[in-house]
Amino acid sequence: MLTACEFLPGQRWLSETQGELGLGLVEAVEGRHVRMAYPATGETRLYAMREAPLARVELATGERIRDRAGQALRVLETRSHDGLLVYRCETPDGDVRELPECELDDRLHLNRPRQRLLSGRLDGDRWFTLRYRTWLQGMREADSPILGLLGARVALIPHQLALAAEVAGRDAPRVLLADEVGLGKTIEAGLILHRMLLTGRARRVLIVTPEPLLHQWLVEMRRRFNLRFALFDRGRFEAIAESNPFQAEQQVLCSLDLLVSRPDAGRAVLDGQWDLLVVDEAHHLTWSESGASPEYALVASLAERTPGVLLLTATPEQLGRAGHFGRLRLLDPARFHDYAAFQDEESGYAPVAALAARLLDGAELSEADRNLLRALPGDLDGLSREAIIEHLVDRHGTGRVLFRNTRAAIHGFPERRLLSHALPEPDVYRTLAADAVARLTPERALGADWVELDPRIDWLIATLRALRPAKVLLICAHARTVLELREALLRRAGIHAAIFHEGMEIVERDRAAAYFAAAEDGTQILLCSEIGSEGRNFQFVHHLVLFDLPLEPDLLEQRIGRLDRIGQTETIRIHVPVLTGGPGEVLFRWYAEGLGAFDVICPAASAVFAQLRGSLLAALEDPARTDALLAEGRRLTDRIDAELSAGRDRLLELHSHRPAVSAMLVETIESVDTSGDAAEYLRRFWDAFGVEHEPGPGGSAVVRPGLHMLHETYPGLPEEGLTATFARADALVHEDREFLTWEHPMTRATMELLTASDLGAAAMTLVRDGHGKSPTLLLEMLYVAECPAPPDLQVGRFLPPTVLRLLLDAEGRDRAGEIAHDALQGECLTQNLKLARSVVQSQASRLATLLKRGEGLAHEALGALETDALARMQVLLGAELERLTALARVNPTVRPDEIERLRTRRESLGQALTRTDLRLDAVRLVVMA
Numbered sequence: 055m056l057t058a059c060e061f062l063p064g065q066r067w068l069s070e071t072q073g074e075l076g077l078g079l080v081e082a083v084e085g086r087h088v089r090m091a092y093p094a095t096g097e098t099r100l101y102a103m104r105e106a107p108l109a110r111v112e113l114a115t116g117e118r119i120r121d122r123a124g125q126a127l128r129v130l131e132t133r134s135h136d137g138l139l140v141y142r143c144e145t146p147d148g149d150v151r152e153l154p155e156c157e158l159d160d161r162l163h164l165n166r167p168r169q170r171l172l173s174g175r176l177d178g179d180r181w182f183t184l185r186y187r188t189w190l191q192g193m194r195e196a197d198s199p200i201l202g203l204l205g206a207r208v209a210l211i212p213h214q215l216a217l218a219a220e221v222a223g224r225d226a227p228r229v230l231l232a233d234e235v236g237l238g239k240t241i242e243a244g245l246i247l248h249r250m251l252l253t254g255r256a257r258r259v260l261i262v263t264p265e266p267l268l269h270q271w272l273v274e275m276r277r278r279f280n281l282r283f284a285l286f287d288r289g290r291f292e293a294i295a296e297s298n299p300f301q302a303e304q305q306v307l308c309s310l311d312l313l314v315s316r317p318d319a320g321r322a323v324l325d326g327q328w329d330l331l332v333v334d335e336a337h338h339l340t341w342s343e344s345g346a347s348p349e350y351a352l353v354a355s356l357a358e359r360t361p362g363v364l365l366l367t368a369t370p371e372q373l374g375r376a377g378h379f380g381r382l383r384l385l386d387p388a389r390f391h392d393y394a395a396f397q398d399e400e401s402g403y404a405p406v407a408a409l410a411a412r413l414l415d416g417a418e419l420s421e422a423d424r425n426l427l428r429a430l431p432g433d434l435d436g437l438s439r440e441a442i443i444e445h446l447v448d449r450h451g452t453g454r455v456l457f458r459n460t461r462a463a464i465h466g467f468p469e470r471r472l473l474s475h476a477l478p479e480p481d482v483y484r485t486l487a488a489d490a491v492a493r494l495t496p497e498r499a500l501g502a503d504w505v506e507l508d509p510r511i512d513w514l515i516a517t518l519r520a521l522r523p524a525k526v527l528l529i530c531a532h533a534r535t536v537l538e539l540r541e542a543l544l545r546r547a548g549i550h551a552a553i554f555h556e557g558m559e560i561v562e563r564d565r566a567a568a569y570f571a572a573a574e575d576g577t578q579i580l581l582c583s584e585i586g587s588e589g590r591n592f593q594f595v596h597h598l599v600l601f602d603l604p605l606e607p608d609l610l611e612q613r614i615g616r617l618d619r620i621g622q623t624e625t626i627r628i629h630v631p632v633l634t635g636g637p638g639e640v641l642f643r644w645y646a647e648g649l650g651a652f653d654v655i656c657p658a659a660s661a662v663f664a665q666l667r668g669s670l671l672a673a674l675e676d677p678a679r680t681d682a683l684l685a686e687g688r689r690l691t692d693r694i695d696a697e698l699s700a701g702r703d704r705l706l707e708l709h710s711h712r713p714a715v716s717a718m719l720v721e722t723i724e725s726v727d728t729s730g731d732a733a734e735y736l737r738r739f740w741d742a743f744g745v746e747h748e749p750g751p752g753g754s755a756v757v758r759p760g761l762h763m764l765h766e767t768y769p770g771l772p773e774e775g776l777t778a779t780f781a782r783a784d785a786l787v788h789e790d791r792e793f794l795t796w797e798h799p800m801t802r803a804t805m806e807l808l809t810a811s812d813l814g815a816a817a818m819t820l821v822r823d824g825h826g827k828s829p830t831l832l833l834e835m836l837y838v839a840e841c842p843a844p845p846d847l848q849v850g851r852f853l854p855p856t857v858l859r860l861l862l863d864a865e866g867r868d869r870a871g872e873i874a875h876d877a878l879q880g881e882c883l884t885q886n887l888k889l890a891r892s893v894v895q896s897q898a899s900r901l902a903t904l905l906k907r908g909e910g911l912a913h914e915a916l917g918a919l920e921t922d923a924l925a926r927m928q929v930l931l932g933a934e935l936e937r938l939t940a941l942a943r944v945n946p947t948v949r950p951d952e953i954e955r956l957r958t959r960r961e962s963l964g965q966a967l968t969r970t971d972l973r974l975d976a977v978r979l980v981v982m983a
C-alpha cells in the first residue's frame with residue numbers, strides 16, 4: 055500500500071513520476087524540503103514537501119520482496135516504530151527474520167497491478183498469459199502424486215516409483231531400502247529425497263557412503279536429479295574455516311570412514327541438524343547383542359537426532375539376522391529392542407501372508423481363512439478384497455520399515471549362465487596354505503611367484519583372447535592379487551588391464567573405471583578386489599570372471615550384482631576357474647549344487663549359510679564330506695525358500711510393490727511427458743524474454759542467451775548456451791542434454807522469475823469479435839491466495855498458492871465461468887500506448903468500480919477456498935491419523951512420535967489455513983470491438 059504521511063529519515067518512498075529511480079530513502083528533512091537518496095541509481099533529489107510527487111512505501115502482508123543482499127523474502131507482518139517500518143519476513147527456507155525498511159532492496163519493483171493499469175504502464179499480453187499459466191501450474195503440482203518423480207532422468211520403473219511415493223509421503227520416513235542388488239536403491243533414495251526437497255520437507259540432507267562410492271553418488275544425484283551435493287573429503291573438511299564445516303552446506307555427501315576416523319568430523323556432523331540422513335551399504339554397520347562397531351555407533355547417534363533416515367543395503371542379512379535386527383533398531387529403537395521377541399514374531403507371519411496371497415490371487419477363502427480374518431485385530435468386515443490385503447500387509451511384520459523388491463517379483467531381468475573351468479590345483483598350494491579357508495585364495499600364501507605356477511593365469515589369458523573384444527570384469531578377494539595379476543597379464547600376454555581396489559584414491563578409481571568403459575581404446579578387462587567394486591555399475595559388461603569365491607553368499611551376490619543390474623541387456627556369463635581336488639572345488643559345488651546361487655539369486659542363502667557354516671568349513675577341510683553337505687544344503691534351501699516365500703518374504707513382496715499404485719504413477723508421468731506442456735510453456739517464455747532457441751539434433755533444442763534479453767542473464771543458461779531435450783527417452787540416451795521438465799531447476803527459476811516480478815501484472819488487449827456495436831469492456835483479474843506457513847507443514851497440499859480468475863463485464867458480472875482466458879486472444883495494445891491510455895482515462899471511474907467489485911468477489915471466494923481446504927485437511931489427516939492409531943495397536947513398527955507429529959501437524963495446519971493472504975496479482979483490460 056502507498057500512503058501519505060510525514061517524512062522521517064530512514065523511510066522509503068517511491069517517486070510517482072520516475073519509478074525507474076528505484077526506491078527512495080529519506081536522507082534528511084531540511085525546513086520545507088526533503089532530501090531523497092536513490093541508492094539504486096546513485097542520485098539524490100530535493101523535493102518541496104508539500105508538492106512532492108512521492109508515495110510512502112508500506113508493504114502488505116504476503117508481498118514478495120528482496121533485501122539489499124538479494125535474499126528473497128515474503129512479508130508476514132508490518133510494524134511501525136516511531137514512524138519507521140519493520141517487516142517480519144519469511145525466507146524461502148521458512149526462517150523468519152526482521153527487516154527494517156532501510157534494508158529493502160533499492161531496486162525493488164513494486165508489483166502494483168492496479169496502479170500500473172491506471173497509469174498506463176502496461177506489459178505485453180503474453181506476459182499476462184504466462185503469469186496465469188505459471189500460477190495454474192503451481193496449483194497442479196501442489197498435491198500431485200508425481201511431484202518429485204517427474205523430473206528425474208530415470209526410466210519409469212514401476213516398483214521404484216511406488217516405493218518412492220509411499221516413503222516420501224510419510225512424515226519423517228525412517229526405512230530400510232533393501233531391494234536386491236542392482237534394482238535401483240540409489241535411484242529410489244534419490245526420488246525420495248528429490249520429492250522431500252521440492253516439497254520443503256527436507257532442506258538439510260546428509261548422504262553417508264563408503265568412500266569408493268562417493269563419486270558415483272555425486273554423479274548420480276547431479277545427472278539424474280539435478281541435485282548438487284557438496285562432497286566432503288578430508289581436504290574439504292579441513293579447508294572450511296567455519297567452526298562447523300558441515301553447516302556451510304545444505305546437501306552434503308561424505309564417507310563413513312571420514313566421520314569415524316576423525317573425531318572432530320564425527321562431532322561436527324552430529325551437530326549438523328539434518329532433516330534427512332541416507333546411509334548406503336548399511337550392512338557395514340555391524341551390531342550384535344554383545345556390541346556394535348564404531349560405524350554403527352556413529353550412525354546410531356546421527357539417526358537419533360535426524361527425523362528422516364534411509365538405510366540402503368542389498369544384503370540386509372549379511373553377517374546374520376542379528377545384524378539385520380541391529381539395522382532395524384537404528385530406525386526405531388523403541389520398537390526393535392528385543393532380538394528374541396523379534397525372532398518369535400517373524401515366525402508368526404506365515405498364515406497371514408498365505409491369506410494375503412490367496413486374496414491377491416482371487417482364490418476362494420476356506421473356513422480356516424475366514425476364521426483367521428475374524429481373529430485378526432481391526433474390523434475387516436465389509437471391506438473390499440484390495441482393502442483387506444492392504445490391511446494385512448500394512449499391519450503385520452516389518453512391512454512399514456523394510457522394503458525389499460526382488461527379481462523374482464519384478465521380472466524382465468536377463469539370465470545368468472555359469473561357465474566353470476576345471477583346472478588342476480598346484481601341489482604347492484596344498485602344502486603352503488595354513489588351512490582350507492586360506493586355500494580359497496592360495497596365492498596369498500606364496501610370494502609374487504604364484505603367477506608362474508597358477509593355471510588360472512594361462513586360462514585367463516586364453517579366455518580373454520577368445521572373448522576379445524568383449525569386456526570382462528574380474529573380481530577376486532584381495533588387492534594384492536589384483537596388482538600381481540595385472541603385471542602377469544602385461545608381461546606374459548601384453549594385455550593391459552585397468553585395476554580397481556581399496557588402496558586407490560577415488561579419483562584413480564574413477565579414472566580406471568572410465569579407462570575400462572571407453573568403447574574404442576579402453577581396456578578389455580578390469581581387475582577388481584572385493585571391496586573395490588562394491589556398489590559400482592558395470593551393466594555394460596556381460597562377462598564376469600570370479601577368480602576365487604567368497605565364503606559369504608551375500609558377497610557372491612554383490613559380485614554378480616555388478617553386472618546383474620538394471621540396464622543389463624544380455625545374458626550374463628559367469629566364468630569360474632575351479633582348482634580341482636581342494637577346498638576351491640568344494641566351495642564351487644556348494645554354490646552351484648547346494649545353494650544354486652550362480653544361476654539365480656538364492657534368497658535362502660544367508661540363512662542356510664548361517665546354519666551350515668560349520669559343516670561347510672568341515673567339508674572344505676575334508677572334501678569327502680562334500681556330498682553330505684550338498685544334500686543337506688539343498689534340503690535346507692528348499693525348506694527355507696518355501697518358508698520365506700510363504701511367510702516373511704511374501705508379505706514383504708506384497709508390501710514393497712503395489713502394482714496398482716505404480717501403474718497409476720507411470721501412467722500419470724507418461725501423460726505429462728507426452729503432453730508437451732512444459733516445452734510449450736518454456737518456448738513461449740523464451741520468446742517473450744529474448745532467449746534464442748532452435749531445433750537441435752534428434753528433436754533436441756539448442757538454447758542460447760539472446761542479444762536483447764529482458765535481463766542480462768537467464769537462470770541456468772550459460773553464456774555458450776546448452777542443448778536440451780523434453781523427451782525422457784532422449785534424456786536417458788543423451789546425458790549431455792538437459793532434461794527439461796516442470797521440475798528442472800531452469801523451469802522452476804523461470805516460474806519464480808515470473809511470480810516474483812511484476813511482468814504481466816497489467817495488460818490491455820483489443821479483441822475484434824465483429825459484433826458491430828460500440829466497444830465493450832471486460833476486466834480480467836488474477837487474485838492470488840497464499841497461506842504463509844513453515845515449509846515442513848506442507849500447507850500446499852491443501853491450499854497451494856491459488857489463482858482466482860475473475861472476468862468482470864461492464865456491469866460488474868463475473869463471466870469467468872463462461873469465457874476462458876484462452877478465448878480472449880486479441881491485439882496487444884502495449885505498442886499503442888496512446889490508445890491504451892486514452893481508453894483508461896475515459897473509463898477511469900468505471901475501472902475503479904470494477905476493481906472494487908472484484909476485490910469483494912475475490913474475498914468471498916477466499917472464504918470458500920479456506921473452508922474447503924480446512925475440510926480436506928481434516929478428512930485427509932484425520933484418516934491418516936486414524937490409520938496410524940489403528941495400526942499402532944497391532945503393529946508396533948508405528949512409532950508413537952509419528953502419531954504425535956501428525957497430530958501436532960493437524961493442529962498447526964488448522965491454524966495456518968485460516969490465515970490466508972489475498973492479493974491482486976495481475977489485471978488485464980479487454981476491449982471487445
Ligand SMILES: Nc1ncnc2c1ncn2[C@@H]1O[C@H](COP(=O)(O)OP(=O)(O)OP(=O)(O)O)[C@@H](O)[C@H]1O
Pocket residue numbers: 207208209210211214233234235236237238239240241242367368588589590591593615619620621
Ligand atoms: N529408473 C532407472 N532409470 C535408469 N537407470 C536406472 C534406474 N534405476 C536404476 N538404474 C541404473 O541401474 C543401476 C543400478 O541402480 P542402483 O545403483 O541404484 O542399484 P542399487 O540397488 O543401489 O545397487 P547396489 O545393490 O549394487 O548398491 C545403476 O546404473 C542405475 O543408474
